[in-house]
Amino acid sequence: MSGMGLILILAESAVELVPQELVKHPSVLKLAKKRGKKPNEILLDRSYHHGAMKSLKDAEKRGRPDIVHTTLLETLGTPLNREGLLETYIHTVDNRIIEINSNVRLPVNYERFARLLEQLYAVGRVPEVDEPLLMIRKQTLSQLIGEIKPSTTVAFTTLGEYEYLSELCKEIAIERKPAILIGAFPRGHFSEETLRLAKRAVRIDREALEAWVVASRAVYEYELAIGLPKRRLR
Amino acid sequence: MSGMGLILILAESAVELVPQELVKHPSVLKLAKKRGKKPNEILLDRSYHHGAMKSLKDAEKRGRPDIVHTTLLETLGTPLNREGLLETYIHTVDNRIIEINSNVRLPVNYERFARLLEQLYAVGRVPEVDEPLLMIRKQTLSQLIGEIKPSTTVAFTTLGEYEYLSELCKEIAIERKPAILIGAFPRGHFSEETLRLAKRAVRIDREALEAWVVASRAVYEYELAIGLPKRRLR
Numbered sequence: 001m002s003g004m005g006l007i008l009i010l011a012e013s014a015v016e017l018v019p020q021e022l023v024k025h026p027s028v029l030k031l032a033k034k035r036g037k038k039p040n041e042i043l044l045d046r047s048y049h050h051g052a053m054k055s056l057k058d059a060e061k062r063g064r065p066d067i068v069h070t071t072l073l074e075t076l077g078t079p080l081n082r083e084g085l086l087e088t089y090i091h092t093v094d095n096r097i098i099e100i101n102s103n104v105r106l107p108v109n110y111e112r113f114a115r116l117l118e119q120l121y122a123v124g125r126v127p128e129v130d131e132p133l134l135m136i137r138k139q140t141l142s143q144l145i146g147e148i149k150p151s152t153t154v155a156f157t158t159l160g161e162y163e164y165l166s167e168l169c170k171e172i173a174i175e176r177k178p179a180i181l182i183g184a185f186p187r188g189h190f191s192e193e194t195l196r197l198a199k200r201a202v203r204i205d206r207e208a209l210e211a212w213v214v215a216s217r218a219v220y221e222y223e224l225a226i227g228l229p230k231r232r233l234r
Numbered sequence: 235m236s237g238m239g240l241i242l243i244l245a246e247s248a249v250e251l252v253p254q255e256l257v258k259h260p261s262v263l264k265l266a267k268k269r270g271k272k273p274n275e276i277l278l279d280r281s282y283h284h285g286a287m288k289s290l291k292d293a294e295k296r297g298r299p300d301i302v303h304t305t306l307l308e309t310l311g312t313p314l315n316r317e318g319l320l321e322t323y324i325h326t327v328d329n330r331i332i333e334i335n336s337n338v339r340l341p342v343n344y345e346r347f348a349r350l351l352e353q354l355y356a357v358g359r360v361p362e363v364d365e366p367l368l369m370i371r372k373q374t375l376s377q378l379i380g381e382i383k384p385s386t387t388v389a390f391t392t393l394g395e396y397e398y399l400s401e402l403c404k405e406i407a408i409e410r411k412p413a414i415l416i417g418a419f420p421r422g423h424f425s426e427e428t429l430r431l432a433k434r435a436v437r438i439d440r441e442a443l444e445a446w447v448v449a450s451r452a453v454y455e456y457e458l459a460i461g462l463p464k465r466r467l468r
Contacts, residue, residue: 047343066342070307077444108300109281110344162467166458206466210311216450224400232440233396 005085006178006222007150010071010211011141011194013184014064016094017121018044025052035115041122043114046186061185062093068184069113071212072106078219079232086219089144093185096121097139104133141181145197150179153198156218157183157190158208160201165221168202173225180218184211239319240412240456241384242449244305245375245428247418248298250328251355252278259286269349275356277348295419296327302418303347305446306340312453313466320453323378327419330355331373338367379431384413387432390452391417391424392442394435399455402436407459414452418445 018028023039031048032039046053046063053059068090080086081102090098098120107113116126116134125132145153152175154168172178181198183190195201204214223229252262257273265282266273280287280297287293302324314320315336324332332354341347350360350368359366379387386409388402406412415432417424429435438448457463 047346064342066344070304070342073304073444074308074446074450077447079439079441079443082441108298108304110300112281164463164467204463204467205313207313207316209313210307212308213311213450216308216447217454220451220454229398229438233398233438 004176005087006080006172006180006219007087007089007148008075008215008219009089009091009141009144009179009181010068010184010215011091011155011181012061012190013068013090013092014062014186015068015090015092015096015098015117015184016044016062017118018042018049019056019094022049022052022056025049027052037118041118043118045114058093058188060187064184064186065114065117066110067186067211069106069110071182071184071215072100073108074212074216075219076100076102076104076106078216078223079228080219080223083228083232085226085228087148089148090184091141091144095138095140096136097141097144099135099137101131101133141194142197145179148179149177151175151177152200153179153181155181155190155195155198155201156204156214157195157201158203159189159195160203163202163204165204165217166224168204169218169221169225173222182211182214182218238410239321240314240406240414240453241321241323241382242309242453243323243325243375243378243413243415244302244418244445244449245325245389245415246295246424247302247324247326248296248420249302249324249326249330249332249351249418250278250296251352252276252283253290253328256283256286256290259283261286271352275352277352279348292327292422294421298418298420299348299351300344301420301445303340303344305416305418305449306334307342308446308450309453310334310336310338310340312450312457313462314453314457317462319460319462321382323382324418325375325378329372329374330370331375331378333369333371335365335367375428376431379413382413383411385410386434387413387415389415389424389429389432389435390438390448391429391435392437393423393429394437397436397438399438399451400458402438403452403455403459407456416445416448416452 322334
């Protein structure tokens with residue numbers, strides 16, 4: 001029953017539509033007009049809304065969809081995912097869950113990825129017909145974990161205990177249904193609520209590492225722990 | 235003398251300015267006008283020039299600066315680079331060498347990264363004053379390798395021999411000045427010329443993996459081989 005696969009949850013991801021309090025800000029209006037959308041139909045993005053975000057609560061953790069994009073490009077291209085052994089969820093700061101079909105080929109261009117997310121928020125799934133590659137629903141992280149019921153949940157955070165990633169992944173690999181939580185936000189820490197959902201909180205380096213660095217290493221060490229590289233080179 | 239650092243060369247990278255034969259194509263003219271630049275001052279990018287690229291020689295290997303962007307985000311954020319033990323060069327398909335200062339904080343937004351590369355092509359270094367973070371020069375891969383003189387050079391390619399990455403990196407780690415070549419292009423193989431520059435050609439998976447997946451794993455295994463994670467958690 002071991003090595004059945006890994007559940008990757010990008011938690012508190014800095015993805016959301018422009019919140020109500022910013023819909024009248026000039027930088028938001030300008031970008032919405034350019035894209036032919038309403039202000040609350042476009043993604044909050046620090047690259048374009050830096051000025052507008054100054055007054056926003058928890059601004060340092062928000063408006064960075066690029067983190068999810070880069071991290072997904074990294075993990076969806078791994079042998080683990082190609083083998084169908086990686087299950088990926090995005091939990092967003094506005095409490096949506098985006099479910100990723102492991103067969104999806106994401107746009108490599110960031111702007112196209114951002115437009116795809118906006119479409120997803122608007123219509124709930126893409127493509128609208130046939131097997132969905134991305135699906136979004138209103139759900140908290142706690143509800144998601146209640147639904148998928150991992151056998152263990154590990155959060156990566158600099159608030160956690162020092163742990164060698166290789167040893168951690170060996171422990172995870174003998175679990176029936178392990179899940180890992182990686183924060184896909186630029187600064188700050190998981191909320192207390194998120195931390196309470198994890199059985200363990202671990203840190204793997206002296207410094208805070210970017211989500212894509214942590215994710216790529218965790219997936220790779222999990223592959224090593226289940227012997228995937230050897231199986232694939234045989 | 236071992237574990238002194240790793241040289242990462244992204245080779246034949248799909249980065250170049252719009253070539254002469256495409257400067258009059260409508261999609262190129264439109265984008266150049268929008269950006270207030272001449273057609274041959276903007277980057278070739280399949281996301282915008284797909285139609286124009288149909289007639290281009292070796293088109294399948296060109297026009298994907300996003301590959302370099304995602305790969306650099308992945309490798310520059312690693313502990314190895316933060317320790318100053320990763321030396322990074324981009325060799326482009328139009329035979330430029332871009333030297334990356336390990337202290338650079340690249341734009342996370344792809345469009346800003348692309349504009350930065352265009353500025354680099356135009357002025358040769360950024361920033362123009364103070365210590366340069368990015369420098370570009372006309373140089374072939376062969377000339378670069380002649381200049382930096384690695385003690386060994388390993389090319390990652392599906393044309394190479396099967397090799398476990400962990401074993402490869404243990405061998406590399408006892409080298410005085412090892413270099414690895416990773417192709418930062420979307421399809422196809424290294425040229426014969428590039429392959430001749432490598433002492434060894436290795437493949438690490440049954441399938442072709444994206445440059446950022448190979449790079450993140452190679453850097454991480456090199457870190458393990460020199461004992462960096464243990465040193466940083468002590």
